[in-house]
Amino acid sequence: SFKPSTVQVTKPVTPTTATFRDDLFKGKVVLSTGGRSGIVYKMIRVMMAHGADAAILGRNGPENEKAAAQLSKETGRTCLPCQADVRKPEDLKAAAKKAFEKFGRIDFVICGAAGNFDPRADEGGSLAPIEGLSENAFKTVVDIDLLGTYNTIKATLPYVRESQGSYIHISATLHYRGLPYQAHVSAAKAGVDALSAVLAVEEGPRGMLTFFWSTRPISGTEGMAKLSPKGDRNNDAMPLGRWGDGDEIAAMAMFLFSDSANWITGQVFVVDGGENHVRVPQ
Ligand code: HXC
Numbered sequence: 001s002f003k004p005s006t007v008q009v010t011k012p013v014t015p016t017t018a019t020f021r022d023d024l025f026k027g028k029v030v031l032s033t034g035g036r037s038g039i040v041y042k043m044i045r046v047m048m049a050h051g052a053d054a055a056i057l058g059r060n061g062p063e064n065e066k067a068a069a070q071l072s073k074e075t076g077r078t079c080l081p082c083q084a085d086v087r088k089p090e091d092l093k094a095a096a097k098k099a100f101e102k103f104g105r106i107d108f109v110i111c112g113a114a115g116n117f118d119p120r121a122d123e124g125g126s127l128a129p130i131e132g133l134s135e136n137a138f139k140t141v142v143d144i145d146l147l148g149t150y151n152t153i154k155a156t157l158p159y160v161r162e163s164q165g166s167y168i169h170i171s172a173t174l175h176y177r178g179l180p181y182q183a184h185v186s187a188a189k190a191g192v193d194a195l196s197a198v199l200a201v202e203e204g205p206r207g208m209l210t211f212f213w214s215t216r217p218i219s220g221t222e223g224m225a226k227l228s229p230k231g232d233r234n235n236d237a238m239p240l241g242r243w244g245d246g247d248e249i250a251a252m253a254m255f256l257f258s259d260s261a262n263w264i265t266g267q268v269f270v271v272d273g274g275e276n277h278v279r280v281p282q
Contacts, residue, residue, distance in 0.1 A: 018259040025257070026051030029103040031096065033057045033086050033152050034112035036067040038221035039170065042246035043110055043253040048075035050254065052108075055099035057084040057092065057152075078103075086113045086148030092155035100159050107165035108257050111152045111192075114170065115144040116185055116223055127181035138184045145188035150195060161203070168253060169196045171268065173276045193268060200266025218244045239274030 030047050034040045035056035044054050048071055056071070058064035061083040068081035080102050082095035100106055117128050117137065128137065149169055160167065171193050175186035252271050255261055270276050 019255060020050075020258070022050060024050040024254065028052045028107040029054070029099065029105050030108040030110065030257075031055045031057065031099050031106050031156060032110035032112055033084070033092075033148065034114060034170075035071075035110070036060065036064050038112075038223070039218055039246045039249050040110055040112035041067060041071070042250045043112075043168075044079070045071055045074060046247070046250040046254055047108070047257070048072075048077040048079065051077070053078045053080075053103050055080040055082055055095065055102070055106075057082045057086075057095045058113075059083070059085045086151055087143045089151045089155065092151050096155045096159060105163045106156055106159035107163045109152065109156045109160055109165070109167045110253070111149040111167065111169045113144060113148050113152075114185075114223065115141045116182075117141075128184065129181050130183045133184060138187075141184035142188045142191070145185065146191040146195070149192050153195075153199060157203075166257060167196075167199065168256060171196075173270055173272055176276060196268075197266045204265045218246055218249065220246065237275060237278050237280070239278065242273065244271070244273050 025047050028047075028051070030044060030052050032040050032044055032054070035044045035054070036058045040056075044056060048054055054068075054071065054077070056064060056068055056079060058067075058081070061081075064081040064083060068079040071077075071079040080099055082098055084091035084095040086092065096106065119127050153167065159165075169192050172185065172189045174182045175190040175193075179186060249271055252269060256264070256269070
């Protein structure tokens with residue numbers, strides 16, 4: 001039967017000294033998938049600006065290297081680019097080892113790599129309905145979003161456990177209801193939510209914290225470029241009147257990775273300008 005560890009590692013803290021200090025992440029190392037652009041780039045940037053070193057994993061070697069160089073330039077910290085496809089467990093294991101050998105530890109992991117499809121012009125520009133998705137198309141996104149998160153956890157867990165670190169998994173709110181043409185992403189992200197809860201329960205007593213949050217819609221991201229290619233999403237549906245910015249997600253990451261969040265684990269935080277609550281009358 002399941003027996004949680006009795007090791008207790010997280011201590012109560014005073015929020016004023018534990019959150020948003022300039023040196024909040026000094027001596028810490030963050031590893032991400034999907035940090036080349038968008039939300040995760042901004043999360044990594046703010047953590048580096050507060051003292052962390054980083055490793056960003058991505059499929060596209062040259063683009064990843066460019067992003068890592070830019071992150072180092074902007075923050076004065078070290079960012080290690082590692083070529084890895086989240087669909088390939090061996091890539092991830094090699095990248096995690098490389099990051100550990102470089103920095104001597106891995107404290108935080110952000111599972112952010114995700115995939116979605118552009119609207120297809122030959123289908124009238126609509127996003128993919130279930131009937132129009134091939135089996136392989138559906139599988140491709142589940143492989144990237146859900147299996148990719150699992151593979152990343154598997155590859156990093158030994159290191160994160162050692163540093164009593166924590167995870168953030170980027171999910172979405174799509175699957176809270178039936179959003180048309182997003183079956184692939186909705187199914188994958190529902191799986192990510194479930195996986196995250198189990199990780200928290202299995203690892204929590206060892207001092208590992210698992211947070212994850214749902215986002216939509218954030219401007220300037222590849223995801224929104226695909227969901228709203230013309231940038232003409234209706235702001236009226238946003239209670240806070242506008243799309244979000246990646247830096248507003250990064251602020252949440254800082255809080256969740258700070259000691260002020262030590263008593264939180266396995267939770268979903270919806271950071272979406274209130275959009276999830278909107279229901280348009282029929
Ligand atoms: C239907 C499509 C399609 C489309 C490709 N396919 N485009 N099906 N509509 N527009 C099908 C292909 O025909 C093929 O099936 C299968 O999908 C795999 O296509 P590949 O091109 O071989 O896939 P691959 O090269 O591995 O690329 C994966 C990708 C890619 C998902 C298509 O775009 C990617 O990895 N993007 C990463 C960046 C990204 O998209 N980020 C945004 C995340 S948005 P067949 O049957 O022909 O073999 C996100 C949403 C969150 O997470 C919500 C926020 C609001």
